Amino acid sequence: MSEERRNELRDEPVVYAIHRQDRTFLPAREHCPLCPTRPGGEETEIPFPEFEIAVFENRFPAFEAPRGAAEVVVYTDRHDDSLGTLEPERAEALMWVWSERYEELGAREDVEYVMIFENRGVEVGVTLHHPHGQIYGYPFLPPVPRLELAADARLGGCAPCALLRRELEDGRRIVYENEALVAYIPYAARWPYEAHVMLREHRPSLLECEAGELRLLADGLQALARGYDMLFDRPFPYVMVVHQAPTAGASAGAGHLHVEFYPPLRTAEKLKYLAGSEQGAGTFVSDVLPEESAASLGEAILRAE
């Protein structure tokens, strides 16, 4: 069981999950625990010879009942796939799986905030290469969604709706659009190639989306993922986070569904590190203007089509 403490100087929680120190670390592909279990082979986390999408409780959870949840979402049984290379039907199904897990975990009394995310690449600490994401059911409202809700109050309405309007009016940082969403590098991006995928309609969560919006959300995420890989002609590391409304507490149901990507690369070989200013002052110092990175990422998305 993890231990929760509070950093009073920063007014933020810190979770100690010391059992995670022993989790599987970059195993050889023949020992991948997220591959299907082949007849006669060693048993993996998924004891079936094939599967489409699998979800299971994390063996090394940061949160677990009765104080939250931690799950693993395996996108496919094919070890070398990625979000960008999934068949479109599979990517669309993944949106429904996310929705189903958000609904079920969010209904639990010990979960206040459901966060769906993917860490991709060793640069962001991935320990298993098989395409997968994770879901944390936080037993409290974490600082980032709390700040987003505070932005709603500060801007006098839905902040993501207001920011989307500004991005559409400006237009220079938009990298992809379809009927349901707009993807852009935000005006004040913290990472050189940070991208936000914003639903055009105000939907607090996946649960309020129409079926067509889920399909177009999958299309948009895949287009962005393929564009990232095209940008430097290499698998592009990122952290991808689905931002949705809290499921309990005073802010339940308040929010605007969007997906944020935080890629650590600033060039093909150079990483953006969180150093003195970022960690000590909470102020990102970037080497690239969002308008410039948006132009190159937008071109890469077009080339990847």
Next chain:
Amino acid sequence: MAFPDEGSPVSARSEIDQAEREGADGPSGGRGAADDARGEREETYGPLGFRRYVKGDGRALILYTHGEPTDGGPVDEGPAHE
């Protein structure tokens, strides 16, 4: 924005599933757990079908299918299953 002929997933779970859920003790237990452990009952959510299992160490496993369901038989009946 409208998406003609496409419904919202707000009530995406099937009515049968909802009825079963009303009698459930919780999301991962008490829902006819013996059947669920072997994945004998397929539930639905929007276009998805899914089956719940319990691994040998007690952790939950859910397998989802989209469209035509695949044969869900575990390898050698799966020692990880109860």
